[in-house]
Amino acid sequence: MCFFEIALLLEHGRIRSRLGFDAWHDLVAAHPGLPIERLGWDDVREARGLRSLVDPFDRLIAGTAVRLEVPLLTNDERIRRSGLVRTVW
Numbered sequence: 001m002c003f004f005e006i007a008l009l010l011e012h013g014r015i016r017s018r019l020g021f022d023a024w025h026d027l028v029a030a031h032p033g034l035p036i037e038r039l040g041w042d043d044v045r046e047a048r049g050l051r052s053l054v055d056p057f058d059r060l061i062a063g064t065a066v067r068l069e070v071p072l073l074t075n076d077e078r079i080r081r082s083g084l085v086r087t088v089w
Contacts, residue, residue, distance in 0.1 A: 001039055001064070005057045042067050050084050 003025060009015040017024055028034055039060060047056075047063030058076060062085040065072040071086040072079065080087045 001057055001060045003036075005061070037064055037068065039064065050082075052082055053079060053084065 006015070006024075007021055010017060010021060019027065029036055043060060043064040045063070046066045047059040050059045050062050050066075053059045053062060055078070058079055061074075062072060062079055062082075065085045071088045073088050074080065075089045079085065080089070
């Protein structure tokens with residue numbers, strides 16, 4: 001979900017990167033401290049309970065963090081203010 005959301009943000013010009021999307025993905029994927037987690041049914045189940053987050057991407061990303069019991073690295077103010085998931089920024 002995170003990679004797709006980033007692709008859309010780049011596509012719509014809401015964020016910029018000196019790297020192309022594929023190069024950026026490869027760089028993140030090669031970093032051992034940033035494992036890429038697949039979206040699964042349990043993430044959807046967790047996301048369903050996060051109704052105060054209206055953006056479906058936010059709900060699924062936060063739901064994954066809840067399932068994994070890890071803080072979410074985000075600067076998204078709506079997620080941070082929600083108190084539904086621990087965040088780091």
